[in-house]
Amino acid sequence: NAGVTQTPKFRILKIGQSMTLQCTQDMNHNYMYWYRQDPGMGLKLIYYSVGAGITDKGEVPNGYNVSRSTTEDFPLRLELAAPSQTSVYFCASSLGGLQYFGAGTRLSVL
Amino acid sequence: ELKVEQNPLFLSMQEGKNYTIYCNYSTTSDRLYWYRQDPGKSLESLFVLLSNGAVKQEGRLMASLDTKARLSTLHITAAVHDLSATYFCAVDIGSGGSNYKLTFGKGTLLTVNP
Numbered sequence: 005n006a007g008v009t010q011t012p013k014f015r016i017l018k019i020g021q022s023m024t025l026q027c028t029q030d031m032n033h034n035y036m037y038w039y040r041q042d043p044g045m046g047l048k049l050i051y052y053s054v055g056a057g058i059t060d061k062g063e064v065p066n067g068y069n070v071s072r073s074t075t076e077d078f079p080l081r082l083e084l085a086a087p088s089q090t091s092v093y094f095c096a097s098s099l100g101g102l103q104y105f106g107a108g109t110r111l112s113v114l
Numbered sequence: 115e116l117k118v119e120q121n122p123l124f125l126s127m128q129e130g131k132n133y134t135i136y137c138n139y140s141t142t143s144d145r146l147y148w149y150r151q152d153p154g155k156s157l158e159s160l161f162v163l164l165s166n167g168a169v170k171q172e173g174r175l176m177a178s179l180d181t182k183a184r185l186s187t188l189h190i191t192a193a194v195h196d197l198s199a200t201y202f203c204a205v206d207i208g209s210g211g212s213n214y215k216l217t218f219g220k221g222t223l224l225t226v227n228p
Contacts, residue, residue: 035214044123046202046218047157054213062215094156100214101164101206102147105157 006030010095010106017085017113025080025109027095035098036078037062038070040091041108047094053078085113116141118205120219127193127226135222137186137203144181145206147216148188150199157202161188193226200224 011026029036034055039047049062053072067089069081078097082089090113096103117140127133137146144165149157161170163179163186170177174197176189186203200223204216 037215044220046220047204047216048218049215052213052215060213098214101145102159102162103204103214103216104159107156 008095008097008104008106010093010109012109013107014110015112017082017111019085019087019113021085022081022083023085025082025093025095025111027078027080027106028076029078029095029097029104030076031097031099031104032075033097033099033104034075035100035103036072037096037098037103038068038078038080039094039096040064040089041094042091050080050093082111087113089113116143116205116207116217118203118217118219120201120203120222123220123222125222125224127190127224129194129226129228130192132192133190135188135190135201135203135224137188137205137219139184139186139205139217141205141207142181142184143205143207144179146179146186147204147206148177148186149202149204151202151221152199160201190224193224195226195228198224198226 037052038050051070053059093109095106146163148160161177166181168179200221204218
C-alpha cells in the first residue's frame with residue numbers, strides 16, 4: 005500500500021548543480037502536483053499535471069521543469085540550483101479533489 | 115486570485131481547553147480540506163468538506179463549512195498533547211480551468227501544554 009513515493013528524502017546540492025526529484029504513485033491518479041514548503045509559508049504549487057503528457061505551471065515554476073511520460077511518474081527537475089530553492093518539496097496525487105501527499109524531499113542548496 | 119487566510123497562525127493551549135481555528139477564503143468554493151502536519155512529516159488528510167453546511171467530526175476535532183461566508187472552522191474540544199501539530203486548510207475551486215489545484219493557508223501551529 006505504497007501511495008505516493010518520493011526519492012530522495014534528503015539532498016544537499018552545490019550552487020549550479022542539477023538534480024531530479026522522483027515521484028511515483030500507485031493509485032492510478034490522473035492528477036499530480038509538486039509543491040514547495042518554506043518555513044511559515046504553507047505550500048506553494050510549482051507544477052501540476054492532469055494526465056500523462058500534460059503539464060502546466062503553478063504559482064512558482066521558475067527554476068524547475070517537469071515531465072509526465074506515464075500515469076505513475078512525475079519527476080521534478082532543478083536546473084542550476086540556487087540557494088532560494090532550499091526547501092521541502094512535496095509531491096501529491098489525486099483523482100480530482102482530495103490530494104494524497106508523499107513524505108517529502110528536504111533539499112539544501114549551499 | 116484565490117486567497118486563503120488562517121487565523122490564528124500560532125496557538126498555545128492548555129490541555130482540556132477548547133478553541134477554534136478559522137479559515138477564510140476569497141473566491142466562491144464548496145470544496146475545502148483540512149490537513150495535519152507533524153514536525154518533519156508529510157501532510158495527513160483530516161477532513162473533506164464538499165458542501166455548504168458540511169460538518170465532520172473525528173475525535174476531539176470538528177470541522178464545518180459555510181460557503182456563503184467563505185469560512186471554515188476547525189474546533190478543538192478538550193485539547194490533549196497529541197493534537198500538537200500544524201493544521202492547514204486548503205481550498206479547491208474544482209475543475210473548469212483550475213484542474214483541482216489546492217490553495218493552502220499558511221497553517222496554524224498548535225501547541226497543547228500540560
